[in-house]
Amino acid sequence: MNAKHARSETAVPALTLFVTGDAPRSRRARANLADALKAMGQESVTRREVDLLAHPEQTVTYSVFATPALLRTSPTGEMSVLYGDLSEQDKLRHFLADIEPASG
Amino acid sequence: MSETDWQLVKRPTGIPGLDALTHGGLPQHQATLVVGQAGTGKTVLGLQILAHAVEQGDGGVFVTFEESPAQVWRNADSFRWGSVLNGSDAWTAIDARPQPGAETSGEFDIEALLAAVAAAADRCRNPWVIIDGIDQLLQRQPKREIAIDQVRQINERCEQGGWTMLLTGKIDGEGIAPRHLEGSEFMLPTTVALSATLIDGRLNRQLRVAKYRGSGHVADTVPMVMNDHGIQLPYQVVPAYGPATAGTGRVSSGIERLDQVLGGGPYRGSSTLISGRPGTAKSTLAAGFARAAAERDERALYVSFDELEGPYVRNLASVGIDLQPHIDAGRIRFCGLSAWSSLVAEHVLLLQRLIEEFEPDCLVIDPVSALLKASGTEGPRAATERILDLARRRGITTVMTSLTNEDDPEGESTSSHVSTIADTWIVLDYNVRGGERNRSLSVVKSRGSAHSNQQRELLLSSDGMDLADVYEHGTEVLMGTARVQKESEERATVRRRDLERTRRRQDLARRIEQARSEMERLEVELELDEQEGEESDRLGREYTEHMQRRRETGDLAPGDATAGRDHDQRGGDE
Numbered sequence A: 001m002n003a004k005h006a007r008s009e010t011a012v013p014a015l016t017l018f019v020t021g022d023a024p025r026s027r028r029a030r031a032n033l034a035d036a037l038k039a040m041g042q043e044s045v046t047r048r049e050v051d052l053l054a055h056p057e058q059t060v061t062y063s064v065f066a067t068p069a070l071l072r073t074s075p076t077g078e079m080s081v082l083y084g085d086l087s088e089q090d091k092l093r094h095f096l097a098d099i100e101p102a103s104g
Numbered sequence B: 001m002s003e004t005d006w007q008l009v010k011r012p013t014g015i016p017g018l019d020a021l022t023h024g025g026l027p028q029h030q031a032t033l034v035v036g037q038a039g040t041g042k043t044v045l046g047l048q049i050l051a052h053a054v055e056q057g058d059g060g061v062f063v064t065f066e067e068s069p070a071q072v073w074r075n076a077d078s079f080r081w082g083s084v085l086n087g088s089d090a091w092t093a094i095d096a097r098p099q100p101g102a103e104t105s106g107e108f109d110i111e112a113l114l115a116a117v118a119a120a121a122d123r124c125r126n127p128w129v130i131i132d133g134i135d136q137l138l139q140r141q142p143k144r145e146i147a148i149d150q151v152r153q154i155n156e157r158c159e160q161g162g163w164t165m166l167l168t169g170k171i172d173g174e175g176i177a178p179r180h181l182e183g184s185e186f187m188l189p190t191t192v193a194l195s196a197t198l199i200d201g202r203l204n205r206q207l208r209v210a211k212y213r214g215s216g217h218v219a220d221t222v223p224m225v226m227n228d229h230g231i232q233l234p235y236q237v238v239p240a241y242g243p244a245t246a247g248t249g250r251v252s253s254g255i256e257r258l259d260q261v262l263g264g265g266p267y268r269g270s271s272t273l274i275s276g277r278p279g280t281a282k283s284t285l286a287a288g289f290a291r292a293a294a295e296r297d298e299r300a301l302y303v304s305f306d307e308l309e310g311p312y313v314r315n316l317a318s319v320g321i322d323l324q325p326h327i328d329a330g331r332i333r334f335c336g337l338s339a340w341s342s343l344v345a346e347h348v349l350l351l352q353r354l355i356e357e358f359e360p361d362c363l364v365i366d367p368v369s370a371l372l373k374a375s376g377t378e379g380p381r382a383a384t385e386r387i388l389d390l391a392r393r394r395g396i397t398t399v400m401t402s403l404t405n406e407d408d409p410e411g412e413s414t415s416s417h418v419s420t421i422a423d424t425w426i427v428l429d430y431n432v433r434g435g436e437r438n439r440s441l442s443v444v445k446s447r448g449s450a451h452s453n454q455q456r457e458l459l460l461s462s463d464g465m466d467l468a469d470v471y472e473h474g475t476e477v478l479m480g481t482a483r484v485q486k487e488s489e490e491r492a493t494v495r496r497r498d499l500e501r502t503r504r505r506q507d508l509a510r511r512i513e514q515a516r517s518e519m520e521r522l523e524v525e526l527e528l529d530e531q532e533g534e535e536s537d538r539l540g541r542e543y544t545e546h547m548q549r550r551r552e553t554g555d556l557a558p559g560d561a562t563a564g565r566d567h568d569q570r571g572g573d574e
Helices: A002-010 A024-040 A056-062 A089-096 B016-021 B042-055 B069-077 B082-086 B111-121 B134-138 B144-161 B256-261 B282-295 B309-317 B324-328 B344-358 B368-372 B379-393 B411-415 B480-553 B558-573
Strands: A015-019 A047-051 A069-073 A079-083 B031-036 B060-064 B091-095 B128-132 B164-170 B190-199 B202-212 B221-227 B230-232 B271-276 B300-305 B332-337 B362-366 B397-403 B424-433 B436-446 B456-461 B464-468 B471-473 B476-478
Touching (some): A024 A089, A079 A089, B016 B202, B016 B221, B016 B230, B042 B128, B042 B164, B042 B190, B060 B069, B060 B111, B069 B082, B144 B164, B256 B464, B271 B282, B271 B379, B282 B332, B282 B362, B282 B397, B282 B464, B300 B344, B309 B332, B368 B379, B379 B397, B424 B480
Parallel strands (some): A015 A047, B031 B164, B031 B190, B060 B091, B271 B424, B300 B332, B362 B397
Antiparallel strands (some): B221 B230, B424 B436, B456 B464, B471 B476
16 A cells, blocks of 8 residues: 555656645645545545746646646546635535545 | 836837827737637737747747647748747747636636746746737636736736736627626726628728727727738828828820810829719720820839729720830739729728839729728728828829719719819710710819819820810800811801901902092093183183273174174074
């Protein structure tokens, strides 16, 4: 399990949260995401955070121009994006539905 | 804050018409909102301005929210200036299209966008930033106020970063704000609205500077043309060559007697309108004018609507006007256009370009009324004025023909107002009389010239054109056979009158002669009478003297006795 987790982290994490510094909406998104995963029992899903103010080149790479934005990458490499501070819980739950728990 | 910090500085766009409308360009280091429905040219406007900047050695960033960068490059490449962009690393394209199927949950910031633009813009000199389709991003904001606030944020960033920006957005209806961004126009100092309407199945494009805070500008909706040169506003460009000068030199119309009628010919740089019904020889007269120019070794541009060069030149040759040698020598350029094929504004652009390329001394537009057939929101009047203004400023002498209706010879030209703009107006017509149609010419007006208002006969033959002297008969002007007949009648009358006068003079002379000889005869008679009278007086005196002498001597002379006897005898006989 540990090995698998480690491999996932070096490869593509299931969720990437793009933020811009410590902006209020970025903070809210971070909290909303944590709450939702907790409620779904998916706290162990692999995820990382990218600060686009620190790495503006990632903006173009991921084509994410609105922050915060949550990028979900499926095991097959498909990507989907949810923009916003994730305050609309229904949309967030729908976006996270059937997400594969990292622990399997 | 020093004065230079807050003063409005305008940055030229490189689109001459737009810079004229805005009196110098768009606000530097601020964002201009460009709105329009789909396909009205918002993206092209941005690319064209960017291409001009790159050409000037500046740079920029093009952020696309709708089209892929490849589509943007292809778009640019379809214009002449496309190669400037596609071969240059002075600018950066940023693909900002949202992920397919992306959704939104809650509010978001645009800091990432601005950071990405800044990263690219910082590498450029004096950057233009085009954000194409900002509505694609901001319409995702759950609250409109946030979106509008972010428009303001973008503008502030422009001032900080030294970016001059176009922010384009799509509109649905007539407004000047993109959908979901109503109110954002108040956040930006300048708004340019693009529109397009179908008229007679043709797309008529228009541009309007809807708002320009802190600056005077032309607020009209003006026609816009998009061709391989990109966006152009044909009516806005003020030619570089100064105001029109009024020369006093005159040029020949090609007909000596018409020149006389016009007080020496049309002024150089003036405009002449020749109007008339079909077949009144308008084109022939116009072609004669062009030929006269070519014969003076000047260049004439002959723009013909709905006529082909070949048949046209052939037909003119039949009335003695051979243009071919002049065309071959490059003194006359014939340009056949199809009135239907383009918008009025496109015709204006083309004529401008032809004039700039060929630099003619004389311009013929035959017929200018064909512009009425071309589609356009602005109508043909603006087009004609525009062309005439251009010609006048360049000192080009212009001749236009105008087709009029069969029943209303002055109607159509009046409606197009060409006749009021033109300096000289010549009306050609027919006079039908005695089973003949004869062409007539009259000068309705000629500014700055004493001219005859008399209708004249226009004669066409294989030798060319000429004007016949007017023949006045009472209040009528006679032409053709009627003129010839009347002239010969009149000549006979004159001859009769002359004969009569001669005869009468001779008669009187004869009578004077007779009287004179009678007088001589009477004088002779009088002299004889006088001589006779003197003789008898003398004889009488001698007799009296003789008788007195006899009485004094007392005896009668024998002669006297005889006389007494005679007396007696006579009495005896009774």
